[in-house]
Amino acid sequence: MTDAPVVARGLVKRYGDLVAVDSVDLTVEHGDVFGYLGPNGAGKTTSLRMLLGLIRPSEGRVQLFGRDPLVDGATALDGVAGFVEGPAFYPYLSARRNLELLADYDDGPRSRIDEVLELVELRDRAGDRVGGYSHGMKQRLGIAASLLRAPRLLLLDEPTTGLDPAGMRDMRELVRRLAAEGITILLSSHLLYEVEELCNRVAIVRRGRIVYEGLLSELKAGAATGYRLRVVDVETARRVAASIAGVGDVVASDGEVRFTAGDDAAAMLTIALGRAGVGFTALVPRTATLEELFLDLTEGERPPLVQEVA
Numbered sequence: 001m002t003d004a005p006v007v008a009r010g011l012v013k014r015y016g017d018l019v020a021v022d023s024v025d026l027t028v029e030h031g032d033v034f035g036y037l038g039p040n041g042a043g044k045t046t047s048l049r050m051l052l053g054l055i056r057p058s059e060g061r062v063q064l065f066g067r068d069p070l071v072d073g074a075t076a077l078d079g080v081a082g083f084v085e086g087p088a089f090y091p092y093l094s095a096r097r098n099l100e101l102l103a104d105y106d107d108g109p110r111s112r113i114d115e116v117l118e119l120v121e122l123r124d125r126a127g128d129r130v131g132g133y134s135h136g137m138k139q140r141l142g143i144a145a146s147l148l149r150a151p152r153l154l155l156l157d158e159p160t161t162g163l164d165p166a167g168m169r170d171m172r173e174l175v176r177r178l179a180a181e182g183i184t185i186l187l188s189s190h191l192l193y194e195v196e197e198l199c200n201r202v203a204i205v206r207r208g209r210i211v212y213e214g215l216l217s218e219l220k221a222g223a224a225t226g227y228r229l230r231v232v233d234v235e236t237a238r239r240v241a242a243s244i245a246g247v248g249d250v251v252a253s254d255g256e257v258r259f260t261a262g263d264d265a266a267a268m269l270t271i272a273l274g275r276a277g278v279g280f281t282a283l284v285p286r287t288a289t290l291e292e293l294f295l296d297l298t299e300g301e302r303p304p305l306v307q308e309v310a
Contacts, residue, residue: 003066004029005153005184006051010060013046013208020046022208024060028153028186028201033179035199035216036188037294043208044188048084048157051186052077064153082155082186087142091131095122095141098130099148108148116144120174136167143174154178157188172198196290204297211297219293227266229257230282237278244269258286 006028013021021043028034038044049055051062053069053076062068067076089098099113117123120140130138139159146154159175160168175198179185189195195202196216203213212219226249231237238252246265251258261269266283273280 004063005032005065006034006186007063008047008051008060011047011050011057011062012059013043013050013055014058020208021050021057024205024208024210026203026210026213028184030184031179031182032201033175033185033187033199035195035202036186036205037192037195037202038190038205040190042205044190044205045085045157047205048155048186048188052080052082052084052155054084079149079152080155081146081149081151081153082157083142083146084155084157086157086161087138087145089130089138089141089145092129094127095130095133095144096126098141099145102145103148106149112148112150116147119147119177120144121170134167135162136164136170139163139167139171140174143178147178151183153184153186155186155188158190159187160189160191160194168194192290192294204294206297216290220290226258226260226286228282228284228286229259229269229280230255230284231257231273231278231280233278236276237273237280240272240276240278241269244272 004027006026008024008026011021011024011026012019024047026047036044036047046055050057051064053062056070062070064076064080069076090101093101095117096113099116100110103110103113114123117126120143122137122140122144125133125137130141133141143156143159156175160171163171172194175185175187187195187199199216201214202216202219203210205211229237229241234252234255234257237257238250241247241250241257241259244265247259247261247269249258249260270280270283
């Protein structure tokens, strides 16, 4: 165990016969925007609750900056903030009054309230009752409340859920700004494009187990490289492609031949097509999308593109 922002080892959470989280190992390094990615019901929120000490793991250990919330109590949460399953406020009070109460409760300075309201672009609405806020405004107020603690680590559970496209865009931009200020962010989400746009490292969880943890770039680089070949004579091109060593998964449709191959095999195919008198107008490389990788790892609908992590 180290003083990294988040270190979890062997986390298990059982509810009777149901294993919600199964032997999760997780490390979030300083400066990460770390995506905790999985389908709804995969155990993401339960994991976050254990990380924050809100529920006790059935097995395993957690450290936040080297401290265990179950051993060190509230002091383990120094420099840590965020929300799980959405922030909650007194709806009949204004945003400013809610933040004042939170600052007092946490023995924090009220002097930061205007700063954090400005950061989340709510200063002009700070006097309005929270009950009249839109869902997106409440999500932004939740981040403002978290920032009162001047955190070094921010945990956000599905921060864009329920937002319209403009609200999602604004939330992503806010996360980028916070990361640029040096805050380490652990972002739980099932939205693939959100993770792809924001995160440098990811963990993908399937039925409570981690099936991949590491750099997002390495996950995508480890996928099989495919090509789309647009040709005049599709059937002949398909036969030629199938005859080349190193070319696989050959499929012909809609005026194209799609296949997987390394660079050398793809080059050999173009030579073979020329010798066979088959003209082609485009050869486009294609790598698996994050969505395809995600489905391979969480549903197993196709042969895995990366090796599962035990």
